[in-house]
Amino acid sequence: xxxxxxxxxxxxxxxxxxxxxxxxxxxxxxxxxxxxxxxxxxxxxxxxxxxxxxxxxxxxxxxxxxxxxxxxxxxxxxxxxxxxxxxxxxxxxxxxxxxxxxxxxxxxxxxxxxxxxxxxxxxxxxxxxxxxxxxxxxxxxxxxxxxxxxxxxxxxxxxxxxxxxxxxxxxxxxxxxxxxxxxxxxxxxxxxxxxxxxxxxxxxxxxxxxxxxxxxxxxxxxxxxxxxxxxxxxxxxxxxxxxxxxxxxxxxxxxxxxxxxxxxxxxxxxxxxxxxxxxxxxxxxxxxxxxxxxxxxxxxxxxxxxxxxxxxxxxxxxxxxxxxxxxxxxxxxxxxxxxxxxxxxxxxxxxxxxxxxxxxxxxxxxxxxxxxxxxxxxxxxxxxxxxxxxxxxxxxxxxxxxxxxxxxxxxxxxxxxxxxxxxxxxxxxxxxxxxxxxxxxxxxxxxxxxxxxxxxxxxxxxxxxxxxxxxxxxxxxxxxxxxxxxxxxxxxxxxxxxxxxxxxxxxxxxxxxxxxxxxxxxxxxxxxxxxxxxxxxxxxxxxxxxxxxxxxxxxxxxxxxxxxxxxxxx
Ligand code: AMP
Numbered sequence: 004x005x006x007x008x009x010x011x012x013x014x015x016x017x018x019x020x021x022x023x024x025x026x027x028x029x030x031x032x033x034x035x036x037x038x039x040x041x042x043x044x045x046x047x048x049x050x051x052x053x054x055x056x057x058x059x060x061x062x063x064x065x066x067x068x069x070x071x072x073x074x075x076x077x078x079x080x081x082x083x084x085x086x087x088x089x090x091x092x093x094x095x096x097x098x099x100x101x102x103x104x105x106x107x108x109x110x111x112x113x114x115x116x117x118x119x120x121x122x123x124x125x126x127x128x129x130x131x132x133x134x135x136x137x138x139x140x141x142x143x144x145x146x147x148x149x150x151x152x153x154x155x156x157x158x159x160x161x162x163x164x165x166x167x168x169x170x171x172x173x174x175x176x177x178x179x180x181x182x183x184x185x186x187x188x189x190x191x192x193x194x195x196x197x198x199x200x201x202x203x204x205x206x207x208x209x210x211x212x213x214x215x216x217x218x219x220x221x222x223x224x225x226x227x228x229x230x231x232x233x234x235x236x237x238x239x240x241x242x243x244x245x246x247x248x249x250x251x252x253x254x255x256x257x258x259x260x261x262x263x264x265x266x267x268x269x270x271x272x273x274x275x276x277x278x279x280x281x282x283x284x285x286x287x288x289x290x291x292x293x294x295x296x297x298x299x300x301x302x303x304x305x306x307x308x309x310x311x312x313x314x315x316x317x318x319x320x321x322x323x324x325x326x327x328x329x330x331x332x333x334x335x336x337x338x339x340x341x342x343x344x345x346x347x348x349x350x351x352x353x354x355x356x357x358x359x360x361x362x363x364x365x366x367x368x369x370x371x372x373x374x375x376x377x378x379x380x381x382x383x384x385x386x387x388x389x390x391x392x393x394x395x396x397x398x399x400x401x402x403x404x405x406x407x408x409x410x411x412x413x414x415x416x417x418x419x420x421x422x423x424x425x426x427x428x429x430x431x432x433x434x435x436x437x438x439x440x441x442x443x444x445x446x447x448x449x450x451x452x453x454x455x456x457x458x459x460x461x462x463x464x465x466x467x468x469x470x471x472x473x474x475x476x477x478x479x480x481x482x483x484x485x486x487x488x489x490x491x492x493x494x495x496x497x498x499x500x501x502x503x504x505x506x507x508x509x510x511x512x513x514x515x516x517x518x519x520x521x522x523x524x525x526x527x528x529x530x531x532x533x534x535x536x537x538x539x540x541x542x543x544x545x546x547x548x549x550x551x552x553x554x555x556x557x558x559x560x561x562x563x564x565x566x567x568x569x570x571x572x573x
Contacts, residue, residue, distance in 0.1 A: 010122065010137040012186060016074050017144060019188075020154035027159035030192060030404060032397025033149055033166045034200070034390075035142060035180065037096040037249065038222035038363070040064045041393035042149040044157070045401035050204065050394035053153045061389055062148055066141050067091040068132030076148045088116035088281035090131040095141040097223045097246070098127045100172070100179030102473070107247075114251070116277045139179050143186035150189055163190045165400040167392050169219075170196040170226045171244035171416045173462050173472050174502060192403060194501055198228035199237055199411055200395030201361045205386055206232040207398050207409065213356035214240070218341065218374055218382070219392075221362035223249035225337050227344045229355070238412040241347035241435045243340045248333060250288070250364040256329040257287035257321065261302060264319050273308060273317075282307070294323045295366045327369045334373050341377060347435050358382040361391055413438045415502055422459040422468035424449070431496055434464065440498045445511065447491045452484040457522075458494060458506070479508045481518040492517060 013019070032050065034041045039061035043050045052060050057078050067080035068090050075083065084091045094115060101108050103121040112119040120135070122128035128137045136144075146164070153161050168180055177194055184191035195203075198217035206215065212233035219226040226244035230237055261283055265273045275283065286302050293300035299322050306314040345352060358374060360382045365371065375381050387394075402409040414437055420430040421444065431442040446456055456479045463471025482490045491511040498504055508517040 009135075010128075010140055010186075013140070013143055013147060013188075014074060014134070014136075017076075017147060018151065019147065020151045020160060024154055024158060024160040027157065027161045028404065029157070029159065029161050030163040030165060030397075030400035031150065031153055031161055032200070032393050032395065032400045033146065033164050034197070034393035034396060035096065035145065035166055035168070035183075036061075036064055036221060036392075037094055037224065037251075038064060039389065040145055040149055041390055042153055043390070043393040043397035044153065044161070045397050048401075050397040050401075052390050052393060053149075053156050055148075055152050056155060062145070062152070063093075064095065064142075064145050065091060065093045066095070066131075066136065066144050068134050070132075072132055072134070074134075074144075076144050085281055085285055086278065088277050090117065092117050092129045092131060092136065092141050094223055094251070095129075095138050095145075099138040099142055099183070100176030101127055102175075103127045105472075110247075114255070116281055139183040140186055142180065142183035146183055146187040146189055150187065162188065163192050163400075165193045165195055165396045165403070166191050167195050167197045167200045167396045169224050169244060169246065170198050170228050170239070170242040170413075171224065171246055173417060174419070174474050174504070175462075175472060177502070193399065195396055195399050195411070196228070196239070196242070196413060197361065197392045198226055198242065199230065199239060199413060200392045200399065201359050201386070202228075202230045202232055202237050202395070203398050203409070203411075204391045204395035205357070205359055205383065206237065207235060210234075214350065214354055215357045215359060216341065216344075216355045216378065217359045217361060218337070218365065219244075219361040220337060220364040220370060221249050222364070223251055225249060225340060227337070227341045229344050229348050229350060235408050236410045236412065238437075239414045240350070241344045242414055242416050243344040243347065244416070245336065245340060248336055250291075250362075252333055253291055253326075253330050253364060253367070254284055254287045256333070257291055257326065258283050260321065260325070260329055261287060261304075261319065265317060268319075269317070279307065290321050291326060291367070294321065294326050295368060298323045323368075330367075331369070334370055337370075338373060338377050341374075352378050355380075359386050359391070361386070361388050363388060411500070413500060413502070415440065415498065417462050418464055419460060419462050419474065419496075419498070419504075420468070420471075422461060426467055426469060428461060428463075428466055428468040428471055431460075432498060436498075438498055438500045438502055442496045444494045444496070445491060446479075446494055447488050448485070450487045453487065453490070454482070454484060455480045456490075456492065460504075474504075476522050477506050477519055478522050479517050479519050481515075482510060 029044050032043045041061045043052045054060055055062050062077040063081040065080035067075040067083050097111055103125045118130045120128050120130050122137050201217045202215050215230050215232050217228045224246045225248040228242040229240045290300040290302050301320050303318045305316045307317045308315045355378050358378050365388050414435045415432055418430045418434045419432040420428050423429050458477045460474040461468045461471035462474050465471050492508050493511050495507045506519050508519050
């Protein structure tokens with residue numbers, strides 16, 4: 004219990020905003036980015052990016068612990084990334100809200116220098132400098148850092164925010180961001196999708212009616228969204244993306260190139276520990292960024308190895324054309340996603356009237372060239388790729404506090420459905436359904452005297468439920484014992500405009516409302532499924548379920564669920 008509590012709040016040594024500031028009505032707009040985060044507020048009707056206390060317009064999304072065990076956040080944490088990479092957490096946005104035991108986390112963890120560990124049921128955490136942080140806690144520290152900057156800059160206590168997330172985030176990832184807000188003591192009044200925020204910054208109060216494509220290639224993720232913008236209505240027509248495609252993949256290609264060149268020219272493999280790996284990543288990223296402006300970049304790696312007891316330097320050159328050859332297929336993938344998004348909304352490339360480029364990686368000339376070629380037009384100028392999302396979030400925040408006419412109409416990024424008794428996934432909401440949305444499903448008891456029915460919800464596109472992301476389990480109770488099949492219920496699922504799910508149920512025969520309770524939000528680990536003890540089917544009877552207060556220990560709460568999943572997966 005004590006351990007759980009440790010993750011429910013900021014670490015004791017986190018520096019909070021000054022306590023004596025007057026309470027503010029302002030709502031911040033926060034772009035919680037993979038590599039950098041940005042915060043803006045609307046003043047005199049214009050979004051204004053709030054600089055960090057060090058004068059920077061963005062803050063590195065990095066948390067670290069130094070050799071003395073001190074907590075570092077933002078710029079200070081970034082400074083130690085090169086010298087102490089195993090104690091420095093970056094890229095948290097790629098882990099947050101994921102199941103520790105998922106394939107995605109297994110793959111991702113290999114690319115990071117800090118130890119990624121399981122926390123609680125199956126959340127992801129990191130162990131740096133002997134201190135353990137949950138991923139929502141890491142994001143909370145970054146949110147807190149941004150809030151501190153705003154409070155100090157405005158001399159007001161701002162505690163509410165609109166926070167942006169990738170459109171392609173699952174429900175679990177969104178919930179983890181909300182949790183990060185709670186940990187940081189920030190009231191997240193709304194979660195907004197990044198492309199919608201970008202479109203808002205571009206199209207608010209402009210009198211046009213057009214289809215806008217937002218192409219967002221950031222540090223770790225790629226999102227493409229097609230929106231219709233008219234009279235301050237921002238209607239997402241379709242969205243798609245790849246949470247495993249971003250600037251870091253471009254860096255990795257350059258890193259592989261450096262390593263293969265080293266082997267070719269030096270006749271041996273470069274021995275890499277975590278510090279050298281981090282230095283290579285850094286050099287690769289710098290060369291990549293350099294090549295957005297120049298045709299050739301020199302990569303210098305001083306003291307990279309030891310030969311005959313002496314430090315040895317290594318340097319090489321990389322040409323823009325070589326970088327383009329190394330990364331061309333990554334850009335192909337983004338174009339494929341754009342095609343999928345257009346297909347999903349029945350549009351053609353020529354229907355798109357403006358293309359917005361968002362995310363630092365879109366500064367690469369080949370990205371601009373390929374996007375221009377695909378859509379037959381140059382992307383819109385005048386949108387700052389690093390700041391546009393925070394500005395859009397701030398404009399949204401401002402509209403919430405006024406009687407503005409801004410309307411956001413979003414879509415569900417991935418299908419949501421339930422598991423059928425044979426393990427198949429039954430879609431209840433299709434990907435790209437307009438929100439809010441509702442769905443209805445009929446269920447019946449499958450054994451005599453059954454007193455509860457469990458509904459297991461997943462998100463994804465696989466036909467097998469277990470291959471999708473587990474969202475949660477609901478239990479419906481409140482009906483009398485009867486022979487199997489006699490109790491028939493109508494389950495209603497409603498997704499609000501922020502895709503928060505509400506489930507209600509009623510008896511088909513009497514029309515009476517039933518009691519519905521969520522029993523699990525955390526995903527169930529494959530490992531636990533494999534090792535959990537067989538529990539009788541009667542785990543779905545009322546006695547083994549938590550009471551209304553939900554006070555039973557978490558392990559009990561999940562036990563029925565695990566056995567149920569095990570039975571279906573074997
Ligand atoms: P973001 O998540 O939007 O902050 O994007 C960060 C990514 O953009 C990182 O992978 C950076 O290496 C990349 N990036 C930033 N500036 C440039 C540039 N001028 N050319 C190419 N990539 C860049």
